[in-house]
Amino acid sequence: MPLTEQERAVLDRIDVARILALAADLIGAGGENPGGTEAETVQVLAAACRDQGLTVEINEIAPGRPNLTATLPGQVAGEPGVMFLGHSDVVPAGDGWTRGPFEPYVDGARLFGRGSTDMKGGLAAIVVAMSALQEAEIGLPGPVQLACTVDEEDLGLGIRAFAPAVAHGEFKACIVAEPTDLSTVIGCRGDCYLEVTVTGRPAHSGRPDDGRNAINAAARIIDITRRDHESRRAGADALLGAGTWNVGQISGGIGTSVVAAECRISIDRRLMPDEDAQTVAADLISQIHAEGIDTDGIEVRVDVTMEMPGFRTDADHPLVRSAVTALADVGAGASEVGGWTAACDGGFIARDVGVPTIVMGPGGLNDQAHRADESVSLAELEHAAKAYALMCIRLMIDPNRRQGSN
Numbered sequence: 001m002p003l004t005e006q007e008r009a010v011l012d013r014i015d016v017a018r019i020l021a022l023a024a025d026l027i028g029a030g031g032e033n034p035g036g037t038e039a040e041t042v043q044v045l046a047a048a049c050r051d052q053g054l055t056v057e058i059n060e061i062a063p064g065r066p067n068l069t070a071t072l073p074g075q076v077a078g079e080p081g082v083m084f085l086g087h088s089d090v091v092p093a094g095d096g097w098t099r100g101p102f103e104p105y106v107d108g109a110r111l112f113g114r115g116s117t118d119m120k121g122g123l124a125a126i127v128v129a130m131s132a133l134q135e136a137e138i139g140l141p142g143p144v145q146l147a148c149t150v151d152e153e154d155l156g157l158g159i160r161a162f163a164p165a166v167a168h169g170e171f172k173a174c175i176v177a178e179p180t181d182l183s184t185v186i187g188c189r190g191d192c193y194l195e196v197t198v199t200g201r202p203a204h205s206g207r208p209d210d211g212r213n214a215i216n217a218a219a220r221i222i223d224i225t226r227r228d229h230e231s232r233r234a235g236a237d238a239l240l241g242a243g244t245w246n247v248g249q250i251s252g253g254i255g256t257s258v259v260a261a262e263c264r265i266s267i268d269r270r271l272m273p274d275e276d277a278q279t280v281a282a283d284l285i286s287q288i289h290a291e292g293i294d295t296d297g298i299e300v301r302v303d304v305t306m307e308m309p310g311f312r313t314d315a316d317h318p319l320v321r322s323a324v325t326a327l328a329d330v331g332a333g334a335s336e337v338g339g340w341t342a343a344c345d346g347g348f349i350a351r352d353v354g355v356p357t358i359v360m361g362p363g364g365l366n367d368q369a370h371r372a373d374e375s376v377s378l379a380e381l382e383h384a385a386k387a388y389a390l391m392c393i394r395l396m397i398d399p400n401r402r403q404g405s406n
Helices: 005-011 016-028 039-051 116-135 157-165 214-234 277-290 318-329 346-353 378-396
Strands: 055-062 065-072 081-087 105-107 110-112 144-149 171-176 184-188 190-199 245-252 262-271 299-308 337-340 357-359 375-377
Touching: 005 116, 005 378, 016 039, 016 110, 016 116, 016 378, 039 055, 039 065, 039 116, 039 144, 055 157, 065 116, 065 157, 081 116, 081 346, 081 378, 110 116, 110 378, 116 144, 116 375, 116 378, 144 157, 157 346, 171 318, 171 346, 171 378, 184 318, 190 214, 190 277, 214 245, 214 262, 214 277, 262 277, 277 299, 318 357, 318 378, 346 357, 375 378
Parallel strands: 081 144, 081 171, 171 357, 184 337
Antiparallel strands: 055 065, 065 144, 105 110, 110 375, 184 357, 190 262, 190 299, 245 262
């Protein structure tokens, strides 16, 4: 759609050099997780937000692990606003880098460094978009807020602390700035980790029937998950596929000549938006019992050690239309609307706060995130920041009140 004078005034203040400079500083701050080292990244982000006149609040979730919110206040009390959601941690750098992973550099119109795509670039784009809205004195009725959480790459401590504190009705939309190549993701599967502990009875391997082999029982449990995995694939959802099972780790026994008295299985179970981890765990226990695995000296316990809910937003929702239109209007082209195989913190906002949510951000999940020589396109950073700013205006200001279309 044609840009208004008001919108152009905001977009003219978005400079890719500003985005690049902040993204580079954020990359240089590190934040590898596991490790609990997000504090320096949050310090850099907080300083940048304060420099732009945003209201910054920091809440320590664990020692040295602070959540941050940066807010551009609204002009009308009680008017709902727009939330941007991101995270300050990155996965461990690993080996194979051409240059130091936390020494950002530009080559071929791309910014390189751990976190450039996932998701320091997205954070920088949000801050510059909010800064442009502030400088242009748009006077949005509702607030614009960046919520940056810790521990997204591991157990989600940050979002679990943040989501319950968000007031229902405070926001009309949530945009998660994870890397989607600027596609508009309207649904994500969730995820949970199940820790299955099987306890049997030890015996000499020369008389195995004197014991109860926990590894044998665990193998039968794994077979349950395999069968359920295949069954779910047959009824896959067109947008999100199906809930999946993956046995990631197994350990048990103390020696080859001893009947194993204990076995542990670590399972990743991807969740559909209408599923929850506790129900999945209870269903697994029911199937184990139905097949007689937890009898005759075998005990089984299933613990949920991590849960991240999925979500789905209607393709016709104004938030979705706003994203697609804004990206086209800033020159990013047609944004594909679809689902995501990954999980993200947005599910907590959708499920626990009831806020319509999408994922849309610069960088590639499948070809860049979590890899050596991770990078992000400078053009995508600029397009993302401009689209974010336009979305805030269009989601909160009635079209008839926007100034000067041309």
